[in-house]
Amino acid sequence: MTKPKILVARAVFPETLALLSEHFEVESNQDDVLWSKAELARRLADKHGAFTTGSERIDAELLAACPQLKICANMAVGYNNFDVDAMTARGVLATNAPDVLTETTADFGFALLMATARRVTESEHYLRRGEWTKWRYDLFAGTEVHGATLGIIGMGRIGQGVARRGALGFGMKVIYHNRSRLSPELEAQCQAQYVGKEELLRTADHVVLVVPYSAASHHTIGAAELALMKPSATLINIARGGIVDDAALAQALREGRIAAAGLDVFEGEPSVHPDLLTVPNVVLTPHIASATMTTRRAMAQLAADNLIGFLTQGRPVTPLNPSVLASA
């Protein structure tokens, strides 16, 4: 029997490729070349499945050029690179990689919060420049974390992980805003209190963003929202670029309208707004919140399991548009 054909759009673990090759005829991009959309469409034209990593845009135009395509499996929990409606209309299954990265990403949210509040990178750069010559009472004095008010916008699995760390580990008062309220049981587990967005922005000492990106969540934080925050507050974005208006944020940081920010994601990444590169009170990391070897392996395994489960038995693990299965 001939094997289904798949495309692995970016470099992956050799063991993931080996596993996929047991089931499929695999074309892979182990050189990690950034293909244009046209190149991706050309390579997908005769494929039944795609292993994607969150940055490949799968929309109606691309799907029209790929008549054999049955599934795109994202090695990411976020799937704003997929036009799910267009995929459903074409009968193409979309899958993501939830759960396996929740705790690791929440860990990183806290790492970024701590580094930002306590000015870790800014002070390290000062030390490396050889400027540390004496102790001073306010040298890199930052913002308190323990006992402070933690405001979380987006209370899905990762948001809840950040909440638990704040409440249970750091004795923080946790408030959150979300499209819908958590159940009383989950609120109790996270020791989190639901508030309106404006109240959250006005009262939180540290605001952490964990909302998925969509047209509705574009610029959830812009100049107006930054103006509501305390001048002593910090803003952490581990969600997606585009959730924050990066130009407005750079200006607020430069003018001291908020104390500091920690950003793992950027509008138009891997490009970063040039003004963010020149303000000192921001910690910048290259979209690595899920990047431990253990977690990245688990994400790759789940994406591979979705391809194998669906293309060999019609049973994906984490489908996003399961209606496609009923009509397959």
Ligand code: 8YV
């Ligand atoms: C991925 C992420 O590494 O899972 C997500 O949604 O943002 C990260 O864990 C990233 O999407 C890869 O492009």
